[in-house]
Amino acid sequence: MLKKERQAYILHKLDLHNKVVNTGLCADMGVSEDTVRRDLYELSQAGKLIKVHGGALSLAFNEVRFESTNVYSQSKKVKIAEKAIGLIHNNMYVLTSGGTTILEMAKQLPPQLRATFITGSIPALNLYIAHPNINVIVVGDKVNKASRITVGASALSKIREVNADLCFLGTNAIDLQRGITDNDWEVVELKRAMVAASAKTVCLAISEKLNSFEALQVCALKQIDYLITELDPNDKVLQPYVEAGITVL
Amino acid sequence: MLKKERQAYILHKLDLHNKVVNTGLCADMGVSEDTVRRDLYELSQAGKLIKVHGGALSLAFNEVRFESTNVYSQSKKVKIAEKAIGLIHNNMYVLTSGGTTILEMAKQLPPQLRATFITGSIPALNLYIAHPNINVIVVGDKVNKASRITVGASALSKIREVNADLCFLGTNAIDLQRGITDNDWEVVELKRAMVAASAKTVCLAISEKLNSFEALQVCALKQIDYLITELDPNDKVLQPYVEAGITVL
DNA sequence: CCTTCATTTGCAACTTTTTGCAACTTTAAT
DNA sequence: ATTAAAGTTGCAAAAAGTTGCAAATGAAGG
Numbered sequence: 001m002l003k004k005e006r007q008a009y010i011l012h013k014l015d016l017h018n019k020v021v022n023t024g025l026c027a028d029m030g031v032s033e034d035t036v037r038r039d040l041y042e043l044s045q046a047g048k049l050i051k052v053h054g055g056a057l058s059l060a061f062n063e064v065r066f067e068s069t070n071v072y073s074q075s076k077k078v079k080i081a082e083k084a085i086g087l088i089h090n091n092m093y094v095l096t097s098g099g100t101t102i103l104e105m106a107k108q109l110p111p112q113l114r115a116t117f118i119t120g121s122i123p124a125l126n127l128y129i130a131h132p133n134i135n136v137i138v139v140g141d142k143v144n145k146a147s148r149i150t151v152g153a154s155a156l157s158k159i160r161e162v163n164a165d166l167c168f169l170g171t172n173a174i175d176l177q178r179g180i181t182d183n184d185w186e187v188v189e190l191k192r193a194m195v196a197a198s199a200k201t202v203c204l205a206i207s208e209k210l211n212s213f214e215a216l217q218v219c220a221l222k223q224i225d226y227l228i229t230e231l232d233p234n235d236k237v238l239q240p241y242v243e244a245g246i247t248v249l
Numbered sequence: 250m251l252k253k254e255r256q257a258y259i260l261h262k263l264d265l266h267n268k269v270v271n272t273g274l275c276a277d278m279g280v281s282e283d284t285v286r287r288d289l290y291e292l293s294q295a296g297k298l299i300k301v302h303g304g305a306l307s308l309a310f311n312e313v314r315f316e317s318t319n320v321y322s323q324s325k326k327v328k329i330a331e332k333a334i335g336l337i338h339n340n341m342y343v344l345t346s347g348g349t350t351i352l353e354m355a356k357q358l359p360p361q362l363r364a365t366f367i368t369g370s371i372p373a374l375n376l377y378i379a380h381p382n383i384n385v386i387v388v389g390d391k392v393n394k395a396s397r398i399t400v401g402a403s404a405l406s407k408i409r410e411v412n413a414d415l416c417f418l419g420t421n422a423i424d425l426q427r428g429i430t431d432n433d434w435e436v437v438e439l440k441r442a443m444v445a446a447s448a449k450t451v452c453l454a455i456s457e458k459l460n461s462f463e464a465l466q467v468c469a470l471k472q473i474d475y476l477i478t479e480l481d482p483n484d485k486v487l488q489p490y491v492e493a494g495i496t497v498l
Numbered sequence: 499c500c501t502t503c504a505t506t507t508g509c510a511a512c513t514t515t516t517t518g519c520a521a522c523t524t525t526a527a528t
Numbered sequence: 529a530t531t532a533a534a535g536t537t538g539c540a541a542a543a544a545g546t547t548g549c550a551a552a553t554g555a556a557g558g
Binding site for chain 3: 003031032033034035038053054
């Protein structure tokens, strides 16, 4: 088993179970514990998992309780959320992906707003339900516990039935050539369906995500209607995106 | 079980019950009392809980909680939940309705249990997701905010695709002639579909609901396999149900 | 096909962390 | 005050991690 192969397997197993143990991985992959440890070390350096004594935990596992979400990026997300909410008007149908930026938006939604939100993100769902005037539609399917979103064929086909006004994507990576990219196949498929099901697509990204890319393409740049970051729209980093025809807020 | 995992589990259990006892945690996690004590010590040092003789309390404990459900019926629900959990075995597919008795069951699920739960109840969903070994499938559709369950044609058709081993119904009214009845048309349709989609149907009802009825029938008595109340199965109130061929627990 | 070179892997010796046990002390409840 | 349950402390065994090193592997070029 090749190194890349092993590491992909580790991440996949983490995705399924939220944790992996050293000894289990040895048995699975037929390598020594030392090698597994080295793989885990590399992956933790790359920020893909949290190494603990005896194994590793998924990032999401930690997020739930142990990590006080980085205050610095938190304030950026608040800024982004405020701008994003300005796009939503009464009686709209809105599709939202998962991700912490989307959650921030869900928290800020003004109580007067009357709209219908459609999502497979469980944390977002909980916030929408608490809102007095928002209708909620859940995209049902198997729940991926690490990312706490529903994934699968049924979720996909349900999204394809939707005709939404807006689609908000929490974005992992955005780049001029490659558009929006992500690293989880299931998430990519869902986001792609969301974009296709919406009249307008809004990309929410903190500035660190700009000009970076991951392995799998969600959509090309020209399919995005709005790009929202915490920066001033006149910031020179954003000008290439403006020139590409995107409304930058 | 990894250390971080154990500690996360302890905090999770505290969230549910506001207290944990040493011995219970030992049994849950399969470690010695010393280890549990050390975990509690670390968590208390980190300010995540309050350690007391014999266990620990959640930080929120000092806020006196006036639960909407009175303490009296709460303890009945705990009893029912404990009996109900005895019916669930590893690798089963379990359908659950909404309702507070079902929620109590979700809170008590033993951490070792490996099963797949299918539900449209949002509060139940949140509890299942927090469980370490349970797979969750969400029945998606429009959310009824009052009852916090998904309702609609799509939810119905999804349930009809399921082949579950067990179906747990939180019950509003049960009666010898009319079987299980309810007063909300959408809920009745969902429960009916759930019964049809499961090999066995389990009816959870506090004793006040016995021998009462509502306007709409979910199913006849003979379609119920198990009836669980907080009473002793030999209680004379329950004998007519035993005679009707139901296993009363 | 072979050689070379960098990388990867497993092993061995050693350190650290984790865990359960035993002896003893403290707590709380009758 | 008595007693059983819980807590503490010290300790030793087991598990996991670390480091250095040599063998194995794989890619690149001849």
